[in-house]
Amino acid sequence: MNDPSTLPEVARQAIAVFRRAASADSDTAISAGWAPGRMNIIGEHTDYNDGFVLPAAIHRLVALAGVSADEPFATLYSAHHQAWARVPLGDDVAFAGEQVPLWARYVQATWRQLAMLGAVPASAGFKAAIVGDVPLGGGLSSSAALEVATAMFAQSLGGRALPPLDVARACQRAEQAGADVAVGIMDQAASCLGRPHSAMLLDCRALTFTYVPIPEDAEWIVFDTGAPHTLATSGYNTRRGECEAAVARLAPVLAHETPGRKVHALRDITLADLMQHSSLLDDVLLKRARHVVSENMRTLAAAEALQKCDLAMVGMYLNQSHASLRDDYEVSCFELDAAVDVALATSGTFGARMMGAGFGGSIIALVRPESSARLCERLISEYPRRTGRNGALVPCALTGEAGIQAASGRP
């Protein structure tokens, strides 16, 4: 059980909200589970290509607090939506689909994944309040944090503890089922495995990872452009299909050239392969493949530069990543480009790029500490002038970590 004095504020609030919303008396023993959102330093749209990513967990969390129930239903209260939802959990009940709000669908889908793994009894359910401070739709993975928080909460209720990467995979499948988007594993893995003051270099094929300490002599600024960012409508599935189509065209030719060579994903392809066989791909597929292949190289190089505290080099890779996402992968937008331009025009910025799936959401910028206030001022004043939109700074400390508190009285 966690020491109540170290209970994160969001978990504390979830417990208080549950007591109020469910009219629980002060003797009711309440459990809580929480999980962080993530910032991705570099490695965008590489996870579902078996590639590399370098995310870091942020201090912003989602928490569930509540009690078990004897029936296979989740009765949920969302503090953000100020709404209740009651969803069936048993696998004999058809997926509730449209009638269930998306936030409740993520919880439902996660629980069902855990039940399939035998981590929670299929006949049990729960009642819980959800509280979080990960901005919704800002590219900081609020949905992954909700899924992983649900899994942590299940554990706090007595569910079987699974290895973190099994939890991440279960939550990834829940996201795919809940939102109907074929997401990769980055967000859920970062939320499960993120550690304070570290980024995580994850090999999304081998599912192995190393922690890379975050240097303290620079600051990360996250700026939400306010341009709507919805994975479901963002062309994410189209991009994924394009990557698979590029592999399908290149793989037989490369395997024929070098007998025994295995080409399963863009991870297995080099820039030299792409140059040599560019005629096999149309312009769009060539650009998509070039982004993924070059982003994998940048991610490994950026992790090494971070390890050496070479911030100028990290900044250079961030800038190259943005250009590639904008020009080759075509997932940036006017607002993201404008915010990145403002950041790069401010002295003291090492680098900046769009973050997450794209088509809206946030940018990150790496900046010298003495220049960070100036950069924040410029984003707040310049960005609306250029775009007609009000963006928002989203202060993020890289100190997030998932956790649980087993049933206890008032914290």
Ligand code: GLA
């Ligand atoms: C979303 C997905 C991730 C990843 C990023 C793009 O956040 O959930 O799996 O593909 O987009 O890098």
